[in-house]
Amino acid sequence: MTSVDRSPRAGDGLASPARGSTRRAAARTGPPRKAPAGGARRGHDGWWPVLFVLPTMFGVVLFYLWPIVQTGWFSFTEWGAFGGQTWVGTENYVRLASDPDLGTAIVNTLVYTGIVLLGIPIAMVVASLLSRPGMRFTAFYRVLYFMPYVAMPTAVAMVWRLIFNGDFGVLNWALGLVGVDGPAWTSTPGFALVAVSIVGLWTSLGFAIIILSAGLKNIPSELFEAASLDGASPWRQFRSVTVPLLTPSVFFVTVITVINGFQLFDLLYALMGQGNPAIQETQSLVYLFYNEAFLRNDKGFAAAIAMVILLIVGAVTLLQFRMQRRWVTYA
Template identity: 40%
Template sequence: MSKEKTKAIKKKASRRQKKDWIAAYIFIAPVTIGLLIFYVWPFIQNFWFSFNDVNKFNMATFCGLDNYKKLFEEPDLMLALKNTILYAVITVPIGLFISLLLATLLNSKIKGKGIYRTIYFLPSITMAAAVALVWKLIFNGDYGILNTVLEFFGVEGKRWLTDPSTALFCVMMVGIWSGAGYNMIILLAGMQGVSNSYYEAAEIDGAGPVQKFFKITIPLVSPTIFFVTITGLIGAFQVFDTLYMMIDIDKNPAFNAVKTTNVLFYQNAFTYGYKGYAAAISIFMFVIIMIITAIQLWGQKKWVNYD
């Protein structure tokens, strides 16, 4: 083949590559533009607002680190952070255990697996407002279903959502219930990616169901478990909608017991109008979530290297 023909082929190939690149950019442009407009730019703006005193008309006056100084002097921050961490520490492990149990059961040979999967997954696609209102009726201290059932068995009911000792745990229960189905589907997908040859070899060696679960399923599905844990922690630190719909933040005597960092952000941004200070709260939580995620990723690498 002559050099001229080789050059002609290369030119055609380069033109084809350019067309492919242009087509690829056109296809990803809507998503990229959406991310830049609705995620990247708001984050940059929020970061800038955290160093400013912002009034209700979004007029910013630079104040340096005053918002962050106020943040660490605010007693409500420690209370909100404590409630948020408590929510995450309880809901994430319990939710992971329930999701793992459901995924294991639905990965076995049982009849009607499709129906069960649909039933367990339904809460995940239901609007958070609808879920919160239904559970608010269940926990109602005057005419709630839960108190009715307890009284039927001779147990005195409580005002679950207005009692500081039970309000946050009621919200936790709803969070676990609504998120178990989504995590179950992810874990189930990971389990179905495990080859049956591993289980067949284990059966030949005399391994039982428990041994196969801990020696084969858990190690091979550990990346999926880490993913579910990371997303669960991020979601736990961002809890707001369910809590806001179930608890009346203006009148509920248990409000301080359920106040989270997102609720603190909402109060300062939309109730008090301290948008700069609210932006500092959101940046503070962003840093905490990033640190937790980095620690988890480091732990995952150590886990993989160990195995």
């Protein structure tokens, strides 16, 4: 007697128990829901990011934005000797435009900033040498270069005042060995600005070396190996591989150096002193602001100087960001 196979086959119209249960579950739950756009889950936690950012934004508004607004208001006022404000409109700006000290301060600040910027090529060379394979005591050298940057400007200025001293300074002593009579560096107009700029270059060199060393680590070593196989000399590798790929770090260091250059005050004040006969020809923009605000007690006029500094720094920084499209290479 032949047995009949009663198992379901395709086309019989019969469904397996598992398939039937799946269909019943789908009928109960309905059609599948679509995920929100972008894969993000919509909920009621949209205010949490705002709560986390709120303390920082409160600090920015309180300590940065509000002082700018307040200084802008003060620049249109005149202050009395014992306080009190009087609205004078644009009188402070008109007076500032005809003040010869403003032009001197702008030129001195630009000269100082330009000399300090010369430290960036030096930092590129030093950072490249410290990043060479097999270089020993690299961390020690980097710390050694970085120490002047984190040192107090007053302490740095006191050491350099001994070096630049016209009577018993180390620099004039060394010049005297070769028959050169050195000047009084910090009290002679012209030489004083150069002396301050040299100290500024020396203190900012460590920061540039650290940033550029970090940028060198992001350059793939395969590029240098390929250039070496093609017969490129170390100088050719530095010029054609290192410099182009290091331009983002160079751009960052340049922006920071320019901003710090326009904020020159503490180093100038500590190195030269208030009663220095050359301070009038060597003063920076921030020193001019300090002189008007705290020595002459002309706070309205000083506020106008502060707003001019803000506009100059903002314009120069904007120009740098516009120009970086022509020379910065992003890999």
